[in-house]
Amino acid sequence: MQIRVHDLRAWTHDRHRVVDEPPYGGGTGMILKPEPVFEAVEALRVGPESRVLLLTPQGVPFTHGQAAALAAETHLVLLCGRYEGFDDRIRALVDLEVSIGDYILTGGELPALVVVDAVVRLVPGVLGDAASAAQDSFAGGLLEFPQFTRPPEYRGLAVPQILLSGNHEAIRRWRRKEALRRTLSRRPDLLTAAALSEEDRLLLKEVTREVQAEAGSPARLSIPLV
Numbered sequence: 001m002q003i004r005v006h007d008l009r010a011w012t013h014d015r016h017r018v019v020d021e022p023p024y025g026g027g028t029g030m031i032l033k034p035e036p037v038f039e040a041v042e043a044l045r046v047g048p049e050s051r052v053l054l055l056t057p058q059g060v061p062f063t064h065g066q067a068a069a070l071a072a073e074t075h076l077v078l079l080c081g082r083y084e085g086f087d088d089r090i091r092a093l094v095d096l097e098v099s100i101g102d103y104i105l106t107g108g109e110l111p112a113l114v115v116v117d118a119v120v121r122l123v124p125g126v127l128g129d130a131a132s133a134a135q136d137s138f139a140g141g142l143l144e145f146p147q148f149t150r151p152p153e154y155r156g157l158a159v160p161q162i163l164l165s166g167n168h169e170a171i172r173r174w175r176r177k178e179a180l181r182r183t184l185s186r187r188p189d190l191l192t193a194a195a196l197s198e199e200d201r202l203l204l205k206e207v208t209r210e211v212q213a214e215a216g217s218p219a220r221l222s223i224p225l226v
């Protein structure tokens with residue numbers, strides 16, 4: 001696998017290597033002019049197998065599923081805007097528009113790095129252990145279970161006894177239950193979409209009962225962030 005970075009100014013033809021112009025119709029700031037973008041993408045395409053991605057706040061939300069689909073491609077071109085954006089005609093070059101989230105950044109470079117990071121770890125041979133990509137949370141549709149390492153007690157905080165028991169079946173079941181508990185409490189939207197087994201439904205029922213039991217005991221201090 002190879003990753004290369006290109007400077008749009010390499011596809012300008014003027015002394016000052018200008019890539020931006022003020023927008024027609026007026027407005028603040030500058031936008032990327034179409035010619036360097038068209039020439040860059042035409043130069044970088046290797047054939048019909050190349051997929052051109054545009055990182056923009058107007059794109060479809062980037063997901064693990066998309067990362068997996070992109071990892072199966074042979075050649076990707078990630079197009080990053082700057083300034084106030086780009087001349088809209090460059091969308092003619094683009095196969096897929098993605099956004100990494102609902103917050104405003106100054107350009108598409110960090111979103112491109114986020115996409116690269118999510119995709120490369122799904123390319124065979126990039127992760128040390130290929131199994132870990134299939135194991136991780138969004139692949140399974142749930143949040144991850146809590147993990148611990150030595151020591152068994154630190155500053156009065158104990159590792160759950162079951163993890164020290166050596167009972168692999170009990171540990172597997174505990175982990176699945178804790179993954180379900182976290183997903184239910186933090187990301188219930190993921191549970192709706194997850195493929196749940198009969199065992200999962202049973203574990204969720206146990207979790208729900210425990211949560212109801214906790215409702216009767218004193219709450220911990222919580223400070224809302226929003």
Ligand code: JD8
Pocket residue numbers: 055056057059080081082083084085098099100101102103104105106107108109111
């Ligand atoms: C590309 C310029 C700057 C600032 C107009 C578009 C993605 N999730 C995301 N947040 N922000 C971006 C992103 C922002 C960009 C560009 C991506 C090119 N900007 C803004 C003011 C308003 N532009 C992004 N993917």
